[in-house]
Amino acid sequence: xxxxxxxxxxxxxxxxxxxxxxxxxxxxxxxxxxxxxxxxxxxxxxxxxxxxxxxxxxxxxxxxxxxxxxxxxxxxxxxxxxxxxxxxxxxxxxxxxxxxxxxxxxxxxxx
Numbered sequence: 839x840x841x842x843x844x845x846x847x848x849x850x851x852x853x854x855x856x857x858x859x860x861x862x863x864x865x866x867x868x869x870x871x872x873x874x875x876x877x878x879x880x881x882x883x884x885x886x887x888x889x890x891x892x893x894x895x896x897x898x899x900x901x902x903x904x905x906x907x908x909x910x911x912x913x914x915x916x917x918x919x920x921x922x923x924x925x926x927x928x929x930x931x932x933x934x935x936x937x938x939x940x941x942x943x944x945x946x947x948x949x
Contacts, residue, residue, distance in 0.1 A: 858896075892920075
């Protein structure tokens with residue numbers, strides 16, 4: 839759908855020190871997200887691009903991979919080199935047993 843210009847990474851291969859950018863909406867984030875992830879809703883990205891590092895690896899994640907693929911393409915087109923899409927999104931993240939926390943720090947869920 840997005841072609842070869844959008845690099846992907848399996849969620850099992852995202853290192854703990856990778857900058858994980860969660861582009862889901864506020865309610866999705868509050869229900870459950872990866873510990874240590876950075877929240878920046880997709881529609882706010884153009885105004886907040888300076889928050890996304892350019893000097894380290896960035897993995898972008900959403901619920902299933904569609905929105906994050908669009909964000910990766912956008913960042914690539916705007917000069918980011920080390921950015922990739924988290925394959926399968928938060929659904930896959932949770933399915934492989936990676937931790938999910940709610941906004942209150944308790945175990946979260948993917949909505």
